[in-house]
Amino acid sequence: MVTSDISKFTLAVREAIVIVLASAALGFSYSFVMKKGLFLPPTPLIAAPQTVVPPEFISYEEAIKLFNEGTVLFADARNQYDYKLGHIPGAVNVPLKEFALHTSPLANTPRDRLIITYCDGEDCNSSIELAQKLSEVGFTKVRMFFGGWNEWQQHNLTTEQ
Numbered sequence: 001m002v003t004s005d006i007s008k009f010t011l012a013v014r015e016a017i018v019i020v021l022a023s024a025a026l027g028f029s030y031s032f033v034m035k036k037g038l039f040l041p042p043t044p045l046i047a048a049p050q051t052v053v054p055p056e057f058i059s060y061e062e063a064i065k066l067f068n069e070g071t072v073l074f075a076d077a078r079n080q081y082d083y084k085l086g087h088i089p090g091a092v093n094v095p096l097k098e099f100a101l102h103t104s105p106l107a108n109t110p111r112d113r114l115i116i117t118y119c120d121g122e123d124c125n126s127s128i129e130l131a132q133k134l135s136e137v138g139f140t141k142v143r144m145f146f147g148g149w150n151e152w153q154q155h156n157l158t159t160e161q
Contacts, residue, residue, distance in 0.1 A: 072114045086160070
């Protein structure tokens with residue numbers, strides 16, 4: 001009976017070892033395929049400096065001046081429904097909540113093009129967030145017109161639908 005108990009114990013230990021080894025092999029395989037853990041690609045010890053140019057606020061007067069010069073691209077951060085109701089002439093719709101550069105109308109825009117983001121105005125921060133995202137993906141001349149659509153309409157400026 002003692003021999004039987006020892007052989008049962010030995011069998012249980014062997015089974016436990018097999019389970020542990022199989023689990024480890026599966027874990028390492030997953031990590032290898034997903035490039036995680038020990039299999040992460042090496043990262044340089046010194047990270048390359050990123051030149052994220054922080055966006056700046058511009059006044060209504062400056063927004064009008066740049067609009068009249070015709071060299072600026074306005075990016076409307078509002079949703080598509082509001083954009084279709086009316087927007088600054090020539091503005092492209094880049095809804096913040098759906099922002100993905102590769103599907104954005106800005107995908108092929110040169111990174112040094114002057115872009116002014118706007119949304120509804122002082123009660124809306126989407127223009128700020130969109131400007132930050134654009135800066136993070138490499139746009140170097142991003143400005144924020146915080147008065148936005150509300151201020152544009154208050155001055156009875158031309159609009160587009």
